[in-house]
Amino acid sequence: MKKIGIILLLTVIVHTTMMAQEEEKSFLRNNLSFMMSDVVMKRISFEYEHVFGDNGNMAINIPASVAIGDQIDVYDDDVDWWVGMGMKFYPTGQGVIRYFVGPEVRIISAEKEIYDYNTGYTQEHTENLIHSAFLLNNGMIYEPSKNFIFSVNLGLGIVTRDSKDSGIYPMATPSVRLGIRF
Numbered sequence: 080m081k082k083i084g085i086i087l088l089l090t091v092i093v094h095t096t097m098m099a100q101e102e103e104k105s106f107l108r109n110n111l112s113f114m115m116s117d118v119v120m121k122r123i124s125f126e127y128e129h130v131f132g133d134n135g136n137m138a139i140n141i142p143a144s145v146a147i148g149d150q151i152d153v154y155d156d157d158v159d160w161w162v163g164m165g166m167k168f169y170p171t172g173q174g175v176i177r178y179f180v181g182p183e184v185r186i187i188s189a190e191k192e193i194y195d196y197n198t199g200y201t202q203e204h205t206e207n208l209i210h211s212a213f214l215l216n217n218g219m220i221y222e223p224s225k226n227f228i229f230s231v232n233l234g235l236g237i238v239t240r241d242s243k244d245s246g247i248y249p250m251a252t253p254s255v256r257l258g259i260r261f
Contacts, residue, residue, distance in 0.1 A: 106135055106173045110228060112258025114144070121148035122158070126256070128167065135173035140165050142183070154240065154248065156189040156208060165216065177220050183234060185212040212238040212250050228258045 108131075114124035124144035131137045143162045152158055165183030187210040194203050214236035221229045234252040239245070 106130070107225065107260040108135070109261050110138075110258050111261070112228065112230065112256040114142075114254045114256050116253065116255045117144060120152075121150040122146050124254070126258075130169075130173065136169050138167040138169070138179075138181075140167055140181075140183070142185075152189075154238075156191050156210075156240075159188045159190060161185050161187040163212075163214075165214075167216070175222050177222075178218070179220065180215070180217050183214045183216055183236075185214065186210075187212060187238070208241045210238050210240050212236060214250065214252060222260070226260050228256075228260060230256045230258070232256065 108129055110126075110128040110130070112126050112128070114122075114126065117124035122144045124142065126140055126142040128138050128140040131139070141162075141164055143160070144158075145160045146158055149157055163183050163185035165181055167179040167181040169177050169179050171177055189208045189210060191206045191208055192203060193206050214234035216232055216234040218230055218232035223229070232252075232254045234250075234254075236250050237247050238250040239247055
C-alpha cells in the first residue's frame with residue numbers, strides 16, 4: 080500500500096510539473112495598444128500585434144494614426160494620417176519584461192502650406208503629400224498582469240518626402256504605450 084501511495088504521489092507531482100510547463104508556454108497572442116505620447120501631437124494612434132511561434136519570438140504589427148487637430152511636424156508638414164506594417168523580434172521570447180527589435184514601413188499622408196513670393200505678391204496654396212518611411216523599432220514591454228501591457232518604443236529611420244524639397248531625411252518616433260493582451 081505504501082508503494083502504491085508513493086507511485087501515486089510521484090505521478091501527481093510529474094503531471095503537475097508537466098502542466099505547469101505547458102502553462103508557461105501558453106500566452107495570449109494578440110496585443111492592442113494605444114500610443115499615449117501621440118496625444119501630445121494631436122493624434123490618436125493604435126497598434127495591433129499578433130505573436131507567432133511556440134516561444135513567441137516573432138510578431139507582426141500594424142500601427143495606425145489619425146490626426147485630431149492641426150500639428151506641424153519637424154519638416155513643416157501637417158500630418159493627416161499614417162499607417163504601417165512591421166515585424167518585431169523578441170530574442171528572449173515572451174515574459175513579464177521583454178525586449179523587441181524590428182523593421183517597420185509607413186505610408187504618411189500630409190499637407191503643406193506653400194507660399195509663393197516670386198510672383199510679386201504672396202500666393203498661398205495647400206499641397207497634398209504622401210511620404211514613405213522605413214524605421215527600425217527598439218523597445219521594452221512590461222506586462223504586470225496577464226492582460227495589461229505597458230511599453231516604450233523608439234523607432235529610428237528615414238523618411239522620403241513627396242514635395243518640392245523631396246529627398247531622404249532622418250526620422251525618429253518615440254512612443255509610450257498602454258495596451259491589452261487577448
